[in-house]
Amino acid sequence: FIYLLKACSEKGPAALTHAEKVYSRFSNSPFNSNSQTLNLALQMFAKCGEPNKSIEIYDYMIANNITTEITFTNVLSAISNLGPSALEKGKQIHQYITQQKLDSNTIVNNSLIQMYNKCGEPNK
Numbered sequence: 449f450i451y452l453l454k455a456c457s458e459k460g461p462a463a464l465t466h467a468e469k470v471y472s473r474f475s476n477s478p479f480n481s482n483s484q485t486l487n488l489a490l491q492m493f494a495k496c497g498e499p500n501k502s503i504e505i506y507d508y509m510i511a512n513n514i515t516t517e518i519t520f521t522n523v524l525s526a527i528s529n530l531g532p533s534a535l536e537k538g539k540q541i542h543q544y545i546t547q548q549k550l551d552s553n554t555i556v557n558n559s560l561i562q563m564y565n566k567c568g569e570p571n572k
Contacts, residue, residue, distance in 0.1 A: 483516050487519055489505055491525075499526035510544070517556055521559040524560060528566040545560070
């Protein structure tokens with residue numbers, strides 16, 4: 449699954465149909481609790497132009513306690529793609545990042561800065 453997810457991610461929006469098929473099979477497999485694979489799926493949908501699907505995967509990961517720092521950089525990228533309409537979700541994620549004490553991670557902080565800039569709050 450990892451190689452298929454990476455391949456779809458690299459193709460971007462042109463691979464959306466394939467990405468959905470790969471994820472459909474993946475989501476019904478034992479790999480659905482693997483943080484690396486879920487992070488790749490989250491990233492794949494963001495790059496394929498389906499940021500809302502990325503947010504769904506993020507919500508699943510949070511509910512099942514399967515997150516890593518990469519999860520937050522990927523979901524913040526997806527939210528950045530949605531722009532101002534996703535600002536509230538971005539703020540919720542920021543709050544969670546702070547609660548988990550991940551706000552000192554440089555990569556996560558850079559993703560937060562990018563998200564706020566693209567969502568219309570560059571001074572946050």
